[in-house]
Amino acid sequence: MDVAQIRKLLENHHQESFAWALRCCGGKHAEAEDLLQSSYLKILEAKARYRFREASFKTWLFTVIRNTAVDFYRKKMPHVVEINEILYQQTKHTQSLDNGQMGLEAQETQQVFQQILQQLSTQQQQVLHLVFYQEMSIEEAAKVMRVTIGTARTHYERGKKQLRKRLQAANITRDHL
Numbered sequence: 001m002d003v004a005q006i007r008k009l010l011e012n013h014h015q016e017s018f019a020w021a022l023r024c025c026g027g028k029h030a031e032a033e034d035l036l037q038s039s040y041l042k043i044l045e046a047k048a049r050y051r052f053r054e055a056s057f058k059t060w061l062f063t064v065i066r067n068t069a070v071d072f073y074r075k076k077m078p079h080v081v082e083i084n085e086i087l088y089q090q091t092k093h094t095q096s097l098d099n100g101q102m103g104l105e106a107q108e109t110q111q112v113f114q115q116i117l118q119q120l121s122t123q124q125q126q127v128l129h130l131v132f133y134q135e136m137s138i139e140e141a142a143k144v145m146r147v148t149i150g151t152a153r154t155h156y157e158r159g160k161k162q163l164r165k166r167l168q169a170a171n172i173t174r175d176h177l
Contacts, residue, residue, distance in 0.1 A: 001050065009057050010040055016134055020062050023129060024069035031072075039068045059140040062130070066144060109172060116166045124159030127152050 010017070018036055025031035039061075042048045048064045050057060117125060123145065130141035142152035 001052075003044065006043060006050075010043065010061070013058055013061055016058070017061060017065060020129075020134065021065050021069070023126075024066060035065065035069055035072060038072070039065045042068060055143055056140060058134070059136065059143050062134070062136075062144045063146075112170055112172060113167070116163065116170065116172075119166065120159050120162055121155070123147070123151075123155045124162065127156045128159045128163070131156060 017039075018032060021032040021036040021039070022029065025035055039048075042064060043050075043061075048067075050060050054060070055063075117128075120128070126145055127138070127141050130136045130144060131138060136144070138152050138156055139149050141156075142149045145152060147155075
């Protein structure tokens, strides 16, 4: 794959990539921009090589972003950092709705929804984000998260179950979202 093709693919996935980088940086906009720029440089300088037979471009791209985030935080922090401590803190940013366009009730519902998501384990948050927001399969999410498919599936199912239970307890239905 030549540089022009890679650039085109990066452009096509930029919005999703930025959302993922934002998650990896705990919602810190400036850090997400730096992370994404570093990730793109790695790719364009061929420091990260795409093997099309192993994964989709998007899965590979998200893995590069995740690995770059881990490297970034390891350099930033003098001690060894577990990925669960640094990645994917839930942000108040929603991808599908702009708070400026939402009514007060919808904003409150979104805030409650985000708070409920934060109550899930980090891995449950990760897999749900990858599957629902990034439209990856569980298998692709497992590759990005560097866990087995069975582990990803377990976190996915448990996360959905907990999310459903907590949304019902908060009286939030599909109509509210």
